[in-house]
Amino acid sequence: MAFTLPPLPYAYDALEPAIDQETMVFHHDKHHQAYVDNLNKAVDADPALQGQSLEDLFVGISKLPKAVRNNAGGHWNHSLFWELMAPQGQTGAPSAELIAAIDRDLGGFEAFQADFNAAGAGQFGSGWAWLIVQDGKLKITSTPNQDNPLMDLAEEKGAVVLGADVWEHAYYLKYQNRRADYLKAFWSVVNWNKVNALFAAAKV
DSSP states (O other), X not given: OOOOOOOOSSOTTTTTTTSOHHHHHIIIIIIIHHHHHHHHHHHHTOGGGTTOOHHHHHHTGGGSOHHHHHHHHHHHHHHHHHHTBOOTTSOOOOOHHHHXXXXXXXXXXXXXXXXXXXXXXXXXXXXXXXXXXXXXXXXXXXXXXXXXXXXXXXXXXXXXXXXXXXXXXXXXXXXXXXXXXXXHHHGGGBOHHHHHHHHHHHHO
16 A cells, blocks of 8 residues: 555644744645655565555565655655644643653753754754653654654664754755754644653653
8 A cells, every 4th residue: 555645643734933834834735745745656676565564664664665665665754743743732742751851861841941952953964853761761853854763774773752853955945054943943833742651651
């Protein structure tokens, strides 16, 4: 069965002023759709890959064509990214369990935010910043391009709890080259309800 583009879980303008409507239209309808279309083409070209989930592909992604790696990553990363954000007033708050883990593993919430922002701002070129659970502990990492911590080639592997897209197409229309400003604004739309659920699942 072909991979499909998931609809946004909110209106295109729902994340303003942090993320503008025009960026969301292009990011979701054009960029994410292109990853889906190109992934389907790459999978159709290899019968051995057909019927596999994205997670199945990630297990051996280092042995697969770059078109599969780039577009499977792009599809998975963006599908999660939309869910990791919510309109203001619907974002919830970090759970007590998550706050305790952040205090224990990352030196407190302010240090966590600063280090996460630094991981995103410091990622050379395009990529992602991540908060993951690795060996039972929270860790901040980043990946280039559309790689993610589920891939067999990731330098730091783990279960994803939070991710921020730092490709220019995620922010350039509003923030131009000010990636740090985009990352700062990102916190106002983080969907803590989703983050809490991912953290709880990662601990099991």
